[in-house]
Amino acid sequence: MARRYDSSTTTFSPEGRLHQVEYAIEAINNAGTSVGILAKDGVVMASEKKVTSGLLAPARTSEKTYKLCPHATCTVAGLTADANILIDQARLRAGRYAYQYQEPIPIENLVEHVCNYKQAYTQYGGLRPFGVAFLFAGYDIHHGFQLYQSDPSGNYSGWKATVIGANNQAGKSLLKTEYGSSSSSGDEMKTDENPAKDETEMPTTVEALRLAVKVLNKTMDGAAASPDKLELFAMTLDEDGNCVHKILNAKEVEAVIAEVESETATAGDS
Amino acid sequence: FSIQTILTVSRHTLPNHIVVYFLPTDSVVIATDQVNARSILMYQQNLDKIAELSSHSAMGVSGPNCDLVNFSEYISKNLALYELSNDGMKLSTHAQANFCRGELAKALRKGPFQVNVILGGYDENVPNGGSLYIMDYLGSCHKVNYGAQGYASNFTLSIMDRDWEEGMNEEQAVKIVEHCIRELNMRFLLNQSNFIIKVVDKDGVRTVKADSDPSDN
Numbered sequence: 001m002a003r004r005y006d007s008s009t010t011t012f013s014p015e016g017r018l019h020q021v022e023y024a025i026e027a028i029n030n031a032g033t034s035v036g037i038l039a040k041d042g043v044v045m046a047s048e049k050k051v052t053s054g055l056l057a058p059a060r061t062s063e064k065t066y067k068l069c070p071h072a073t074c075t076v077a078g079l080t081a082d083a084n085i086l087i088d089q090a091r092l093r094a095g096r097y098a099y100q101y102q103e104p105i106p107i108e109n110l111v112e113h114v115c116n117y118k119q120a121y122t123q124y125g126g127l128r129p130f131g132v133a134f135l136f137a138g139y140d141i142h143h144g145f146q147l148y149q150s151d152p153s154g155n156y157s158g159w160k161a162t163v164i165g166a167n168n169q170a171g172k173s174l175l176k177t178e179y180g181s182s183s184s185s186g187d188e189m190k191t192d193e194n195p196a197k198d199e200t201e202m203p204t205t206v207e208a209l210r211l212a213v214k215v216l217n218k219t220m221d222g223a224a225a226s227p228d229k230l231e232l233f234a235m236t237l238d239e240d241g242n243c244v245h246k247i248l249n250a251k252e253v254e255a256v257i258a259e260v261e262s263e264t265a266t267a268g269d270s
Numbered sequence: 271f272s273i274q275t276i277l278t279v280s281r282h283t284l285p286n287h288i289v290v291y292f293l294p295t296d297s298v299v300i301a302t303d304q305v306n307a308r309s310i311l312m313y314q315q316n317l318d319k320i321a322e323l324s325s326h327s328a329m330g331v332s333g334p335n336c337d338l339v340n341f342s343e344y345i346s347k348n349l350a351l352y353e354l355s356n357d358g359m360k361l362s363t364h365a366q367a368n369f370c371r372g373e374l375a376k377a378l379r380k381g382p383f384q385v386n387v388i389l390g391g392y393d394e395n396v397p398n399g400g401s402l403y404i405m406d407y408l409g410s411c412h413k414v415n416y417g418a419q420g421y422a423s424n425f426t427l428s429i430m431d432r433d434w435e436e437g438m439n440e441e442q443a444v445k446i447v448e449h450c451i452r453e454l455n456m457r458f459l460l461n462q463s464n465f466i467i468k469v470v471d472k473d474g475v476r477t478v479k480a481d482s483d484p485s486d487n
Contacts, residue, residue, distance in 0.1 A: 101365035108357075
């Protein structure tokens with residue numbers, strides 16, 4: 001019955017839905033997972049690299065993580081070709097803002113611009129929406145470190161931690177229980193004299209990286225984690241206050257994976 | 271779309287408009303004349319040529335009245351739009367100045383704004399708080415401690431060269447600006463006794479002194 005209202009992006013169904021937009025969101029649920037976590041001193045994003053063939057030439061550039069400007073980076077879940085267009089838009093916007101104001105673009109401003117661009121494809125022109133979801137990680141002086149998620153509809157929201165791509169629901173439920181509970185306070189009993197903290201405590205970048213790997217372990221369902229399947233990214237500030245965008249090398253990824261393994265192995269031991 | 275007539279870009283700014291400005295440590299003092307006149311006619315002597323751009327920034331403008339008003343309003347309304355569109359986020363003085371300069375530069379090869387501008391503002395996260403930018407109709411922009419636009423500069427720059435010091439307070443700065451104004455009243459050919467002085471500091475923009483038109487009463 002919904003078939004009649006499927007084909008055009010720019011038509012509502014009788015139930016008030018835009019089916020093309022929903023189908024675009026579905027397309028992303030088959031893509032490689034990406035998790036983003038906001039830390040006290042930075043933002044962390046971990047992505048699953050889907051290797052489709054052993055014959056593929058080793059990639060010199062990432063197909064998940066992209067730098068947008070000196071203080072913002074994004075990860076992608078979905079159609080890479082679609083993503084490239086939007087990443088270009090984001091880079092142009094950041095550059096033009098910097099030219100006009102001689103200042104770095106506030107992150108929300110950048111995200112909103114990309115999202116407005118996406119939204120146009122759900123309302124005008126009869127073209128299909130972009131089949132991409134993004135995680136934007138960035139820093140500005142107004143709001144510090146920030147993490148945003150956006151989807152084909154052009155909606156975006158700020159997150160402390162979130163997951164996009166395959167098995168994102170499993171990832172999100174893990175984050176709900178594990179984000180903000182630091183290992184030291186987790187053992188204390190909640191009593192009347194010692195009520196549970198209402199505010200979640202933000203992890204450090206190091207802790208966040210471990211949590212991100214944990215999430216990917218869950219969403220990748222049992223496949224053994226290794227540096228060629230995972231891409232870990234961390235954004236922090238150096239002593240001069242400049243953003244450092246770091247994609248961890250194989251050794252560093254190995255180290256994080258090993259830490260997570262030993263943590264889960266000893267979990268539950270008193 | 272306005273068409274440029276009468277005045278060519280290569281001519282210096284009209285003699286009648288004078289802007290003087292000053293940067294004490296924690297604030298900015300801007301003064302302009304209040305004259306609106308053309309040919310042999312004096313239209314008014316109480317024109318406020320210092321546009322308030324945001325809660326903590328202001329821009330003194332000089333040039334033909336049409337461009338002066340048009341440009342002031344264009345910049346101040348665009349900056350107001352920025353705050354509305356960005357959830358109240360304020361643009362720093364540096365960013366506002368560069369935006370303003372960019373608009374002058376863009377218009378230069380299309381239909382130039384024949385205005386000279388000085389933009390001053392207060393930012394919390396800037397050392398000493400106050401900052402001052404001087405721009406001309408060709409789109410140049412420079413951060414300065416003090417300066418003047420138009421014929422005023424011939425008379426007042428030397429005073430400010432001598433008297434400006436790092437770490438002055440607002441009271442001292444206003445005194446120097448008043449000295450400049452007295453000098454102009456004494457030595458400048460065109461009588462422009464009415465001046466408006468505004469100060470931008472941590473509490474915002476306020477008018478320190480403004481003269482009135484003879485027809486005001």
